[in-house]
Amino acid sequence: LTCALATGVFVSSAGMVVAACDPGEIVIKFSHIVNTDKHPKGIAANLLMDRVNTEMDGKACMEIYPNATLYNDDQVLEAMLQGDVQLAAPSLSKFETFTKQFRIFDLPFMFKNIAAVDEFQSSETGQAMKEGMVRRGLLGLEFWHNGLKQITADRPVLWPSDLEGLKMRVQPAEVIIEQMKALKANPQPMAFPEVYGALQTGVVDGQQNTYSNIYGQKFFEVQDGVTETNHLLLDYMVVTSVDWWDSLPDDVRTQFATILHEVTQARNGESERVNMEAKQGILDAGGVVRELTDEQRGAWVEAMKPVWSLFEDEVGAENIAAAQEINA
Numbered sequence: 001l002t003c004a005l006a007t008g009v010f011v012s013s014a015g016m017v018v019a020a021c022d023p024g025e026i027v028i029k030f031s032h033i034v035n036t037d038k039h040p041k042g043i044a045a046n047l048l049m050d051r052v053n054t055e056m057d058g059k060a061c062m063e064i065y066p067n068a069t070l071y072n073d074d075q076v077l078e079a080m081l082q083g084d085v086q087l088a089a090p091s092l093s094k095f096e097t098f099t100k101q102f103r104i105f106d107l108p109f110m111f112k113n114i115a116a117v118d119e120f121q122s123s124e125t126g127q128a129m130k131e132g133m134v135r136r137g138l139l140g141l142e143f144w145h146n147g148l149k150q151i152t153a154d155r156p157v158l159w160p161s162d163l164e165g166l167k168m169r170v171q172p173a174e175v176i177i178e179q180m181k182a183l184k185a186n187p188q189p190m191a192f193p194e195v196y197g198a199l200q201t202g203v204v205d206g207q208q209n210t211y212s213n214i215y216g217q218k219f220f221e222v223q224d225g226v227t228e229t230n231h232l233l234l235d236y237m238v239v240t241s242v243d244w245w246d247s248l249p250d251d252v253r254t255q256f257a258t259i260l261h262e263v264t265q266a267r268n269g270e271s272e273r274v275n276m277e278a279k280q281g282i283l284d285a286g287g288v289v290r291e292l293t294d295e296q297r298g299a300w301v302e303a304m305k306p307v308w309s310l311f312e313d314e315v316g317a318e319n320i321a322a323a324q325e326i327n328a
């Protein structure tokens with residue numbers, strides 16, 4: 001079952017947005033795991049597709065596979081190296097098997113807000129990170145923002161001790177697992193598409209995510225409430241394979257990179273708004289959001305701070321210092 005969106009673009013019943021590519025066009029398959037209209041990444045991906053399919057018509061054509069309809073984030077990078085998909089934007093913690101450098105982005109309270117993240121990523125150190133996996137066949141093209149993560153659970157959470165012993169779903173990443181252990185919770189690494197069911201059936205008691213994911217995946221419906229901790233970052237890297245990128249004709253590569261950069265600039269500036277709309281959406285739907293007092297917030301910072309020293313050698317003390325200077 002498909003319905004026409006615009007000439008040559010169809011959305012299937014599974015939510016897969018497929019452009020009807022013409023013979024001779026370079027096909028760019030973009031696989032991601034979120035929705036297409038309530039999520040900073042999903043919205044940016046659709047804008048990118050629209051622009052590529054209009055402005056590069058006859059040369060290139062983009063197809064988007066959202067909602068993990070093609071791959072989830074733990075599979076997509078391998079699929080990319082096989083040439084089965086050309087573009088993805090996994091969260092920075094999904095690059096673990098390729099580089100340990102990105103672990104800085106997963107350290108709790110490392111960046112005070114998205115503006116600080118932006119400044120760090122735009123610095124020489126941040127820009128160099130995009131090429132940190134070239135040896136392994138992957139090239140980072142742009143950083144895309146989501147936002148800061150909040151905690152949800154099946155009971156009220158205000159203090160770190162409220163998480164003690166709780167089974168908390170985490171993204172499968174070492175830093176995030178250690179962060180949950182620091183809170184004396186029981187970390188349960190799990191792929192994103194499985195989280196709603198796990199919360200609903202009580203396989204896990206809670207999780208942590210941005211407002212756009214808590215709203216877009218309806219996690220709030222099967223949780224007691226959301227605690228606004230802003231403790232971790234969820235950001236993405238738009239990534240491609242070195243082989244595919246190098247195979248592109250120069251004019252195609254340049255035009256595509258320009259469009260991608262413009263979409264990045266336009267949408268990164270909107271990610272906070274998308275998350276605030278999601279927060280409002282949760283409240284409007286009857287969901288509960290708990291904000292922290294300064295004292296409570298201080299307790300969360302204190303509880304998670306020891307995680308930094310575990311990873312300092314890998315991410316570089318000088319990089320941590322640079323990030324902290326931006327926060328000051």
Ligand code: LMR
Nearest residue numbers: 033034091171192209213
């Ligand atoms: C998650 O697994 O919670 C996130 O990676 C989902 C996302 O926004 O990509």
